[in-house]
Amino acid sequence: MNLHKEGYAIMAGTALLLLLINWAIRYFLPEMVGFHGLVLIASIVFFILIVQFFRVPKRVVTTHESRVVAPCDGKVVVIEEVVENEYFKGPRRQISIFMSPLNVHVNWNPISGVVQYFKYHPGLYLVAWHPKSSTDNERTTTVIRTSQGVEVLFRQIAGAVARRIRWYVKEGDTVQQSTQMGFIKFGSRVDVFVPLDAKIKVNLNDKTVGSVTVLAEL
Template identity: 45%
Template sequence: MIHREGISFLGYTLLVILLLIIFSFFLLSRLVFVFTSVFFIILYFFFIFFFRNPKRNFYEVHEKNYYNNKEIIISPADGKILSIQKIFENEFLKKNCICLSIFMSPFNVHVNRFPVSGKVIYVKYHPGRYMIAWTTKSSSHNEHTTTVVETNKGKKILFRQIAGFLARRITIYAKKNSMVKKGDEFGFIKFGSRVDIFLPLNSIILVKKGEKVTGGETKISIIPL
């Protein structure tokens, strides 16, 4: 399935590629035309691959049966755990937290999903630069969004979409005061990026640095209630 963010992009890109192939047929030698056409076709299939949107299911009934006194947190993005560190969150929570950073390469699914269910109490977009996403400064200097969801047990979970060197557009669907479900889409970032999630200090971390995670499926933390 192709994500909605890719429909218009793929349509315009296909038109441009077809025009380039037609022009190259008349203007270039046969050998160069063949190589050029193959390159554009491969590039277009990469774009189709990038905008894929596989179906993900996280069944909360299982956690209700097993985690009665705990809040389970799932990964908000596909990618690799870049870092796990104690850090002071100074935008909204104003306290020390455990920050998990997930790096999304151009080959990962770039759909972002709510890590918890609850009420969205804060959403803000921050314009900024486009440094490489795995650098420390990118979290505050790059273009990013901040979203906070309050669970039905009163836990506030903050997470950020952070643009990278290739990313030039962050899309966020989260709306303040809306009720959201764990695993549902809250945004999309194009072409390489990062997602940070801030958890309470008493959280039990279930992943380690360098581990690959799947958005909407991988359990990354348990928070005692």
């Protein structure tokens, strides 16, 4: 397992802050030996939690030109037919995956192809399960067209805790399925929109493994 580059500054800053706190407590409260130990233990636990946010596990990824794989780890919270108004302007099947703070936070390309559309939207920070989080929160929208001409749209959506979306794609890029496309710091949600005739391969409340779990067959 490796650590993601998006976490380097945060992990270093957190380590420095915790060291300063522990030094200050020992310097100004030298007689409170028991308290020193509690603060040290709490600091170690907190730092471990921060580090695990940025882990990048080694995986045997899934690649298939007609399969849409999960762009993130998490739990399937929505499978429904909706009208997608930003790009398609029409009905699509939406699959939404909720990322908890304990999930891996890397985002992967769900399909191979060419990025036809990309847009970053500043916005609010509603909780990820709020009905309007997909349209009102800070988010990105990416559309990839496969070699067969099928287009798949997916959105990185920030939440009440996650307020740092990163992306590594732009319009015109040729991307490979299951390669990294971005990162959402401290979790949130990713929505995937597939054609109505796609065969959905997951159910509500299923756990997904990013770059591995097959969401749908085109």
